[in-house]
Amino acid sequence: MKKVEVFGTGCKKCIxxxxxxxxxxxxxxxxxxxxHIYDPVEIASRGIMTTPAVMVDGKxxxxxxxxxxxxxxxxxx
Amino acid sequence: xxxxxxTLAGAITYDLLQIDRxxxxxxxVHFFIExxxxxxxxxxxxxxxxxxxxxxxxxxxxxxxxxxKPKIIAYSLAxxxxxxxxxxxxxxxPLFIAFLSSGIPLGVTMAxxxxxxxxxxxxxxxxxxxxxxxxxxxxxxVGMGTGMIGGALIDVLKLDKWVEPFVFxxxxxxxxxxxxKLTAKKRLSHAWGETVDxxxxxxxxxxxxxxVGAGIHGFVPQEWFIxxxxxxxxxxxxxxxxxxxxxxxxVTGVVPVAEVLIAKGxxxxxTLAFIMSTVAISLPELVILRKVLKPxxxxxxxxxxxxAFIIVGYGFNWFYG
Numbered sequence: 001m002k003k004v005e006v007f008g009t010g011c012k013k014c015i016x017x018x019x020x021x022x023x024x025x026x027x028x029x030x031x032x033x034x035x036h037i038y039d040p041v042e043i044a045s046r047g048i049m050t051t052p053a054v055m056v057d058g059k060x061x062x063x064x065x066x067x068x069x070x071x072x073x074x075x076x077x
Numbered sequence: 078x079x080x081x082x083x084t085l086a087g088a089i090t091y092d093l094l095q096i097d098r099x100x101x102x103x104x105x106v107h108f109f110i111e112x113x114x115x116x117x118x119x120x121x122x123x124x125x126x127x128x129x130x131x132x133x134x135x136x137x138x139x140x141x142x143x144x145x146k147p148k149i150i151a152y153s154l155a156x157x158x159x160x161x162x163x164x165x166x167x168x169x170x171p172l173f174i175a176f177l178s179s180g181i182p183l184g185v186t187m188a189x190x191x192x193x194x195x196x197x198x199x200x201x202x203x204x205x206x207x208x209x210x211x212x213x214x215x216x217x218x219v220g221m222g223t224g225m226i227g228g229a230l231i232d233v234l235k236l237d238k239w240v241e242p243f244v245f246x247x248x249x250x251x252x253x254x255x256x257x258k259l260t261a262k263k264r265l266s267h268a269w270g271e272t273v274d275x276x277x278x279x280x281x282x283x284x285x286x287x288x289v290g291a292g293i294h295g296f297v298p299q300e301w302f303i304x305x306x307x308x309x310x311x312x313x314x315x316x317x318x319x320x321x322x323x324x325x326x327x328v329t330g331v332v333p334v335a336e337v338l339i340a341k342g343x344x345x346x347x348t349l350a351f352i353m354s355t356v357a358i359s360l361p362e363l364v365i366l367r368k369v370l371k372p373x374x375x376x377x378x379x380x381x382x383x384x385a386f387i388i389v390g391y392g393f394n395w396f397y398g
Contacts, residue, residue: 009170013274040368044174045247049136051168061257064135064168065270 105295128268159192188228196220282330314390346393
């Protein structure tokens with residue numbers, strides 16, 4: 001099971017990103033362990049400066065904006 | 078090429094809506110249609126191009142470039158990069174913490190944070206088109222100068238004590254994150270996403286800005302400005318700055334307002350002071366920054382900016398007067 005982390009301080013785009021990933025995982029039947037990290041200290045200490053950012057299994061795959069659906073599918077496969 | 082918007086506004090105002098030429102209403106409606114269509118067109122085109130080019134510059138890279146540079150270079154780079162790197166205000170806290178904890182001085186970090194909302198390359202082009210390129214130059218120089226001096230002051234006065242102490246205890250992850258690989262197609266699609274996103278965020282400011290501009294253009298006579306807000310009136314500049322503190326608009330929204338104020342004869346300095354104050358000081362941004370900055374620092378921040386814009390206003394009025 002992939003560990004997916006969404007980094008965002010609670011802005012609308014960050015929440016939308018989380019929802020997009022959830023929806024995509026459901027629709028392709030991928031089981032994921034999804035976390036949303038709101039704490040700015042933890043976000044910064046992980047080396048991330050532009051939110052929303054997404055890490056899959058600890059690897060940064062996206063940052064600074066909404067991802068598109070095709071991208072998300074690639075991460076979850 | 079942009080005359081098409083004047084023609085379009087003329088066709089709609091005089092032919093379609095049948096408003097009599099030369100009336101105040103016609104002037105206001107014509108201004109509103111011309112400016113909204115023109116600004117949205119320019120905004121979309123420019124943001125697409127800029128967004129594409131900008132995908133090579135990220136705050137993470139900026140941090141790298143600033144790291145270990147001599148102060149004078151670090152400050153100059155910070156304000157230049159601040160001008161071309163926008164970030165969503167929800168990113169400003171992680172960005173602030175990451176800069177400081179990786180050893181970038183507080184002054185340089187603040188210079189970057191102050192300049193970023195104030196100077197925007199798309200607004201610079203819109204100003205050039207609407208008012209003139211010397212105005213663009215003044216706008217960019219004032220924005221960068223204010224950021225640089227503000228940062229340097231924070232450094233000289235050793236205001237680190239006004240930063241919440243937990244910020245300095247954050248330890249950054251060792252080594253660099255691998256940046257996700259981007260293809261040209263992806264950069265373009267991100268630029269498009271960003272353009273749509275920014276349009277969604279600023280359309281209301283633009284409409285309000287053009288609306289206010291159109292109202293002044295059509296209904297406030299030039300004599301009013303000459304009587305109340307000429308360069309001879311010493312209170313005009315501080316009044317303009319103080320009036321603008323509680324107001325907030327995205328910088329693209331103030332372009333049409335500035336255009337009209339200048340056309341009505343408001344001195345350049347007073348206009349600059351007003352628009353800078355409108356875009357640089359926003360209450361929501363202050364609330365967000367409160368998480369990492371003590372109230373004293375926020376007070377210093379607002380006080381410094383207000384004072385800086387007042388000096389800028391007098392300076393330009395004196396220079397052009």
